[in-house]
Amino acid sequence: MDQEFMAQVETKVVVPTESPQRGAAAMQLKGVAVSFHGRVAVRDCTFDVTKNRVTSLIGPSGSGKTTLLRALNRLHDLTPGAKVAGQILLEGTDIYRGDITVTELRTRVGMVFQRPNPFPTMSIYENAVSGLRFNGVKKKSILDEAAETSLKSAALWDSVQSRLKVAASNLSGGEQQRLCIARALAMDPEVLLMDEPTSALDPIATLKIEELMTELKKRVTVIIVTHNMQQAARISDDCAFLLMGEDRAGELIEFDTTEKIFNNPIDPRTLDYTLGRFG
Amino acid sequence: MSIVIPPPPDFTTHEGGGAEFNSATPSRTWYHYVLILASIVFAAVSVGFIGTILWNALPDFEHHTGTLLGGNGWQSPAGPFGGLAMIVGTLETSVVALVIAVVIGLGTSISIVFLLPRRFRNVVATLVELLAAVPSVVYGLWGFLVLAPWMLKTVIPWLNSWPFAKELFGNPGQQDGQSLLLASIVLAVMILPTFVAISREVISVVPNDLIEASLSLGATRWQMIREVVLPTAKIGLFGATFLALARATGETVAVALIAGGVANVQYHLLYPGTSIASWIATEFGEAQGNEISALMALGVLLMLVNFGLSLISRWLVSRQRKVLAVV
Amino acid sequence: MSDMTELAEPVETGHQMRDEIRSISDRSRARRQVRSRIMVVLCAIALSVTAVPLVLLLFQLFNRGLPVVLHTGFYTQLPQTPSLIAPNATGGVSNAILGTLVLTLYASVMAIPVGVLVGVYLAESDSKLAATLRVISQTMAGAPSILMGLFAFSFVVRDLHVGFSAIAGSFALAVLMLPVIVISSEIAVRGVPHTLREAGLALGAKPHKVSMKIVLPAAMTGIVTGIILAISRAIGETAPVLLVIGGGYINSWKPLDPVSALPLSIYENAKSEWPSLRTEVWGIALVLVVFVFVLSLSARIWASRKQQAR
Numbered sequence: 001m002d003q004e005f006m007a008q009v010e011t012k013v014v015v016p017t018e019s020p021q022r023g024a025a026a027m028q029l030k031g032v033a034v035s036f037h038g039r040v041a042v043r044d045c046t047f048d049v050t051k052n053r054v055t056s057l058i059g060p061s062g063s064g065k066t067t068l069l070r071a072l073n074r075l076h077d078l079t080p081g082a083k084v085a086g087q088i089l090l091e092g093t094d095i096y097r098g099d100i101t102v103t104e105l106r107t108r109v110g111m112v113f114q115r116p117n118p119f120p121t122m123s124i125y126e127n128a129v130s131g132l133r134f135n136g137v138k139k140k141s142i143l144d145e146a147a148e149t150s151l152k153s154a155a156l157w158d159s160v161q162s163r164l165k166v167a168a169s170n171l172s173g174g175e176q177q178r179l180c181i182a183r184a185l186a187m188d189p190e191v192l193l194m195d196e197p198t199s200a201l202d203p204i205a206t207l208k209i210e211e212l213m214t215e216l217k218k219r220v221t222v223i224i225v226t227h228n229m230q231q232a233a234r235i236s237d238d239c240a241f242l243l244m245g246e247d248r249a250g251e252l253i254e255f256d257t258t259e260k261i262f263n264n265p266i267d268p269r270t271l272d273y274t275l276g277r278f279g
Numbered sequence: 280m281s282i283v284i285p286p287p288p289d290f291t292t293h294e295g296g297g298a299e300f301n302s303a304t305p306s307r308t309w310y311h312y313v314l315i316l317a318s319i320v321f322a323a324v325s326v327g328f329i330g331t332i333l334w335n336a337l338p339d340f341e342h343h344t345g346t347l348l349g350g351n352g353w354q355s356p357a358g359p360f361g362g363l364a365m366i367v368g369t370l371e372t373s374v375v376a377l378v379i380a381v382v383i384g385l386g387t388s389i390s391i392v393f394l395l396p397r398r399f400r401n402v403v404a405t406l407v408e409l410l411a412a413v414p415s416v417v418y419g420l421w422g423f424l425v426l427a428p429w430m431l432k433t434v435i436p437w438l439n440s441w442p443f444a445k446e447l448f449g450n451p452g453q454q455d456g457q458s459l460l461l462a463s464i465v466l467a468v469m470i471l472p473t474f475v476a477i478s479r480e481v482i483s484v485v486p487n488d489l490i491e492a493s494l495s496l497g498a499t500r501w502q503m504i505r506e507v508v509l510p511t512a513k514i515g516l517f518g519a520t521f522l523a524l525a526r527a528t529g530e531t532v533a534v535a536l537i538a539g540g541v542a543n544v545q546y547h548l549l550y551p552g553t554s555i556a557s558w559i560a561t562e563f564g565e566a567q568g569n570e571i572s573a574l575m576a577l578g579v580l581l582m583l584v585n586f587g588l589s590l591i592s593r594w595l596v597s598r599q600r601k602v603l604a605v606v
Numbered sequence: 607m608s609d610m611t612e613l614a615e616p617v618e619t620g621h622q623m624r625d626e627i628r629s630i631s632d633r634s635r636a637r638r639q640v641r642s643r644i645m646v647v648l649c650a651i652a653l654s655v656t657a658v659p660l661v662l663l664l665f666q667l668f669n670r671g672l673p674v675v676l677h678t679g680f681y682t683q684l685p686q687t688p689s690l691i692a693p694n695a696t697g698g699v700s701n702a703i704l705g706t707l708v709l710t711l712y713a714s715v716m717a718i719p720v721g722v723l724v725g726v727y728l729a730e731s732d733s734k735l736a737a738t739l740r741v742i743s744q745t746m747a748g749a750p751s752i753l754m755g756l757f758a759f760s761f762v763v764r765d766l767h768v769g770f771s772a773i774a775g776s777f778a779l780a781v782l783m784l785p786v787i788v789i790s791s792e793i794a795v796r797g798v799p800h801t802l803r804e805a806g807l808a809l810g811a812k813p814h815k816v817s818m819k820i821v822l823p824a825a826m827t828g829i830v831t832g833i834i835l836a837i838s839r840a841i842g843e844t845a846p847v848l849l850v851i852g853g854g855y856i857n858s859w860k861p862l863d864p865v866s867a868l869p870l871s872i873y874e875n876a877k878s879e880w881p882s883l884r885t886e887v888w889g890i891a892l893v894l895v896v897f898v899f900v901l902s903l904s905a906r907i908w909a910s911r912k913q914q915a916r
Contacts, residue, residue, distance in 0.1 A: 073495060080396060103497045103639070107631055111495035117488040120602070121510040131496035134506070136634025137627060146623060183496065187631075188624040219621075310814035314730075317723030318739055321784060325742045328781060331760045332753060386652025394650060403653075405906065410660045412902045414842025416869045417891045420876045421663050424884065468659045475656065497631070499642035522748065529750025531845035532873055556752045556845070563759070563849050578756045582749065589748040 026051045026191050026221040027072065027109075031086035034067050034076060041067045042250035045086070047240055049191070054213055054222040056236035056258065058229060060278065063242040064250025065225040069193050072223065073109040074102050091190065107135055110184030110220075112194045116176035116201075118168035118183070125164035127179055131187045146186045153219060154182035155212055174205025181212070185220065192216065194224040198231070210235050229274055233262050241270045332582065336575035347576050353542040353558075355565065360573035362580070364542045368552040369584075371459055372534065373527035375548065376466035380527075381520055383467075384474035389504055391475075392483045404479070411472030419533035422465040427456035427537060435549060449547025457539035460548040465537055466527050474523040477596070481515030482508060484603060515599030521592035529585050531556040555581045667892050674889025685855060685871070688880045696886045703893070704857050705772065705865035710841055712776035712861060717783040717836070722829055724784075725791020730817060740792075747785035754778040755849035763850050770852030773861035778846035783836040790832020794825040831909040838901035842894060844869035868894045 025048040033043035042064025049055045057065040067076075074095065076082040088095050095105050110131075118127045128147040129137075137143060147164070151157040156178045160171070168179055177197060184192055198206040213235045216222055226232050232239055239261040241253045254261060254270045265271050272278060339347060343359065350361025391403055435456075438444045448460065485508050493503040509516070539551020540561055553561075559574050559581075566574055674680060683698030724743070728736050758778035762768050798821050806816035822829075844867075852864025853874070868890055875887035 075491060075495065078491075078494070101635065101639070103499060103635060104631070106495055107497040107628070111492075113488060113492065113495075115488060117486070117492045119489060119492070119507055119511075121507075121513070130493070130506070132627060134493065134496050134498040134502050135627070135631035136638060137630050139630075142623065142626065142630075146627070149623070180492070183492075187497070187627060188621050308812070308814045310818060314723050314727040317720045318727050318735060320720050321724045321788065322735070322739060322742070324781060324784065325746060327761065328746070328753070328757045331757050331765075335756075335760050383652045383655050386649040387656045390649045390653035394646065394653075405903075406657070406660060408902065408906070409899060410656075412838060412842075412898050413660075413663065414844070414869055414894060414898060416842070416844040416872045417663070417667075417895055420872055420887060420891055421666065423876050424887075425662075425666060471656055499638050501642035501645040502638065505645075525748055529748075529752070531750065531752045532848070532869075536873070536876060556750050559752050559756070560845050560848055563755075575756060575760075578753055582753055585748065585750055586745050589745055593744060 023051045023053070025049060025089075026091065027223070028089040029086070030089070032068065032071060032088055033085040034064070034071050035083050035085070036079065037081035040247070040249040042242065045240075045242075045252045047238075047252065047255040049221060049223055050238065051221050052217050053237040054217050054224060054235055055238040055240065056232040057223065057225045057240050057242060058227075058232045058261075058273075059242035059250065059253075060244065060273065061227070062244045062248070062250065064244070065242055066195055067250070068242070069195055069223065069225050072191070072193055073106050073111055075111070077102060103135075107131070107187045108189050109191045109193060110187065110189040112177070112180050112184055112192065112197045114196045114199050116173055116180055118171070118176050118179050120167070120169050122168060123165045124160050124168050124171070124179060127168045128182050128186055131183060135187065146188075147182075150182040150186040151179075153185050153216065154178040155208065155215075156182055172205070174201050174208060177201060177205070177209060178212070181209075181216075185216075189220060192220045192222050194222060196225050196227060199227060206231075229262075229276070233258060241265075241267075241273065243269060243273070329582070332575055332578050335572060336579045337572075338569070339572040339576040340579075343573070343576075347573065347580075351544050353562070355562070356567050356570055358569055358573070360570060361542075362555070362573075362577055364544045365553055365555040365558045365577060366580070367544050367546075368459060368538065369528055369554040369556070369581075371546075371548065371552070372463045372466055372538065372554055373524055375460070375463035376470060376527045377520065377524050379464065379467035380471045380474050380523055384471050384478060384519075384523075385516070387471075387475050388479040388482050389508075391479050393500070393504065393508075404476075407472050407475050407479075410468075411476065415469060415530060415533045416536075418465055418469050419536035422461060422533060422537040423457070426461055426465065429456075430458070430461050431456035438549070447547070448549040449545075450549070455539075457537050457551050458549045459538055459545060459552040462534045462538035462552075462554070463548065465533055466530055469530060469533060470523040470526045473526050474519050477519035477522060478512075478516055481512045481519060481596075481599060485511045486603070511602075512599070514595050514602060518592045518595030518599060521588050521595065525585050525588035525592065528554075528588070529556055529581065530554075531560050535560045664895075667888060667895055670885070670888035671890075671892030674886055675892055680886075680889055684857065688882050693880065694882045696882050699866075699868070699871055699886075699890055699893075701855060701857050702866040702868045702871040702890065704859065705851070705854070705867045706841060706869075706894075706897075708772050708859045708865060709776045709779060709847065709851070709867055710837055712773060713779035713783060713840055714833075714837060716776065716780035717787060718833055721784050721787025721836075722791045722833075724788045725829070725832075726795050726817070726822065728788065728792040729795035730821075739788075743785040743788040746781075747789055750845075751778075751782055751843050752845040752849075754781045755846035757781060758846065758850045768862065770850055770864045771862045772851060772858070772865040775847040775851035775865065775867070776861075778850055779840040779843065782843060782846060783840050786836040786839065787829075787832055790835065791825070791829045794828025794832065795821060797828060798824045827909060831905045834901055834905035834908070838898045838905070841901070842869055842898050844873050848873065868897075 027049040029045050029047055032045040034041050045068055057069060059065050070076055071084045072088060076084060084096055090105065090108060093100055119130060122130060125147055128151055129143045132143055132146055148157060151160060156175060159175065168176065171179060198209050210231065213222060224236065236258045239258040240255045241261060242250045243253045245251050254265055254267045261270060262274050346359045347362040349363055350359055351363050352361050391400055395403060438448055439450060489507050489511060490503055493507040498506065534554045535557035538553050538557060540553050541551040542553055542558065545552040555577050559577055563574055680698045681703060682700050684701055685699060686695045686697035688695050724739065728740055755778050758774050762774040762777050763770060768774055802824060803816055803821060806820045807813065847867050847870055851867060851870065853866050853870060854864035855866070858865060872887055872890050872894065875883045875890065878884060
């Protein structure tokens with residue numbers, strides 16, 4: 001059956017159209033590979049992340065999406081035996097070898113995790129400004145303004161405005177996740193990394209966060225890992241498809257606009273995946 | 280006092296544990312009765328333990344409670360038997376020991392969890408457990424024969440070279456080096472493993488999520504520890520502190536060997552003093568009649584303090600588990 | 607959803623605060639990183655400070671104790687009191703070694719059966735009695751050991767008219783070991799997977815048969831580990847035996863005879879005025895520490911090897 005399908009695909013004439021006019025790149029990946037204790041987890045990732053667009057990383061589990069995402073703000077630095085090869089450029093600076101410290105990088109590239117993880121000992125307000133405090137900002141006027149701006153950007157301000165001093169654990173799961181988005185936005189990063197941010201949320205909370213994305217990208221470049229293809233199709237402008245190779249290492253199969261990836265991909269495996277034939 | 284007690288089991292995850300004995304038709308077999316019998320024996324021993332000491336202390340409490348709690352000086356064999364020196368000595372030595380142990384122990388636990396490579400962690404944990412397994416009399420011996428002369432030759436002259444040190448610690452001159460300060464130092468070494476064992480566990484169960492969240496916001500390693508890990512683990516760390524304090528108050532022979540065994544209220548730590556537990560140990564052999572009752576009364580005090588501290592500690596550690604369950 | 611559209615306006619405005627935040631961050635970065643390094647170094651220093659006593663203690667134990675324990679007489683002879691004529695006569699500590707073994711043996715016989723059974727009961731029952739016993743065992747486990755001495759003195763030595771004896775000492779040690787065995791047995795039994803128990807019940811076995819034939823054997827590793835740890839703790843205890851065993855100077859295994867014990871001889875020799883006894887004491891301490899270390903290490907290795915086998 002698979003062969004039949006392949007034959008069908010191959011008869012279709014795939015003409016790679018020119019990529020649409022893009023803005024400047026916020027991040028550039030050049031032959032990025034991540035390995036743990038010499039075992040390659042993901043490799044051959046080369047693509048540009050365009051400013052003020054949402055770029056999604058899709059692929060079946062084990063294809064190294066999350067591993068790749070975590071390399072983008074050097075979270076692998078903590079893992080013993082982890083090595084990142086290739087180049088990752090943030091506005092032209094190599095984030096591993098360039099003139100940038102890891103803490104500075106992380107203020108410019110924010111991260112939102114799979115499970116909502118607000119700091120349980122801090123209030124909503126303290127959570128929102130925690131990044132600023134880590135970075136030495138003490139002035140109340142800046143903290144207040146940043147808290148308000150970022151909570152507004154995360155569409156949380158209206159519901160928490162009156163209870164900023166309340167512990168963050170009192171919020172619902174969806175609100176907690178939006179607080180985590182606000183927390184990352186408070187430092188006004190250039191890039192926001194989101195690692196399956198809705199996988200632990202119910203459909204309504206998921207929808208709210210998806211709606212947020214269109215607003216978010218006016219402020220920040222978003223790179224999002226998602227398991228959910230509909231989600232990728234709905235919210236992202238560009239899409240990178242990763243797949244686990246023969247040797248169980250993930251690799252980039254195709255990168256293009258979301259529209260092309262879902263409607264008219266070059267690689268047959270991309271089509272297989274987006275049509276839900278595996279994964 | 281030498282082995283770290285395993286943490287109480289997490290009962291919340293085993294709600295079905297009692298199913299057998301509570302089923303609709305309870306299985307009243309001989310096996311069941313044997314278990315019940317053993318439990319009754321254990322309960323009887325425990326009640327007997329507390330009851331016997333209370334009963335024997337009663338004569339002293341009936342007539343001399345004030346002397347026991349507030350009197351200075353211990354006149355064998357006729358009395359009065361004042362317990363103030365022992366109470367104050369216990370407080371001083373345990374609190375000083377606790378401060379030393381908590382500061383060093385916290386740093387040690389943080390190092391074990393966040394600085395040591397994974398494969399060394401177990402080795403270090405084993406070493407800490409060995410440190411806990413050394414019998415207290417060996418620590419006492421070490422303090423008595425090695426540290427006391429060293430205090431006399433090195434530490435005391437050095438301390439006295441500081442301004443106000445004489446006023447603060449006292450200036451004992453040429454004695455044998457036994458002092459409340461030395462007892463505190465040895466106590467600190469002894470309770471350190473207890474504190475490290477629990478605080479290490481409490482710190483290591485702080486969710487990785489929170490650690491990564493703080494780092495991804497640009498926190499330095501210390502900021503991550505100081506602003507996120509320690510506040511999250513706070514309640515459990517207090518639990519570890521109280522348990523260490525309970526240990527310190529109950530420590531007996533090491534203090535008996537090195538505190539000097541002098542029943543005087545002493546606020547200068549370089550002078551010899553004593554503690555409740557060590558005073559019972561050293562005086563009991565010669566004691567008769569009323570003095571035995573007075574020593575038993577000291578034992579009751581010790582028991583109250585110890586049970587109170589360990590109950591608080593257990594309550595805190597169980598609350599920490601609940602806090603982490605919310606995260 | 608409706609607030610989203612309202613929000614669209616202010617969000618679009620650029621990044622006025624970014625520069626200010628970045629410059630504060632840049633200016634404070636060096637300071638924050640230096641502070642982090644200093645604190646990390648301080649923590650590492652704390653770790654090494656923790657190691658110092660263990661290293662020093664072990665070094666001195668071996669350095670001073672080894673020459674003592676290399677004489678066979680140390681193990682076979684009874685102690686002698688040095689005198690002005692023979693200031694170096696110390697004899698050996700055969701009575702203390704035998705005493706420690708005897709005390710531990712009697713204490714184990716008393717504590718292990720009761721302790722394990724109570725542990726099993728606590729793990730399998732959620733009655734009021736069980737809840738109470740659980741609190742009691744946890745509190746007793748941390749009780750100062752001198753109190754066990756007071757108990758054994760009042761109850762065994764005086765009230766039962768047994769006198770200072772091995773049995774009084776082992777009673778005190780048994781009370782000390784009991785809660786440790788109870789707690790570790792309960793944890794071990796609770797650690798047995800529920801599926802194992804349910805499989806037995808599903809096959810139609812009676813609950814008590816399942817408990818005895820399936821759960822207990824599966825929990826045996828944990829139970830034995832707990833017993834070894836309890837023994838290694840009891841062996842080193844001085845305070846409780848100090849009050850009740852009488853410090854006998856003969857070799858005896860009889861329960862009613864006064865005996866000596868290794869920790870007790872350490873305590874007494876350390877306080878002695880005779881330099882020869884103060885030299886010998888390091889040998890006794892070395893023997894005791896080796897005893898305790900072998901026990902607790904073997905418990906640990908036993909536990910981890912069984913775990914790997916699973």
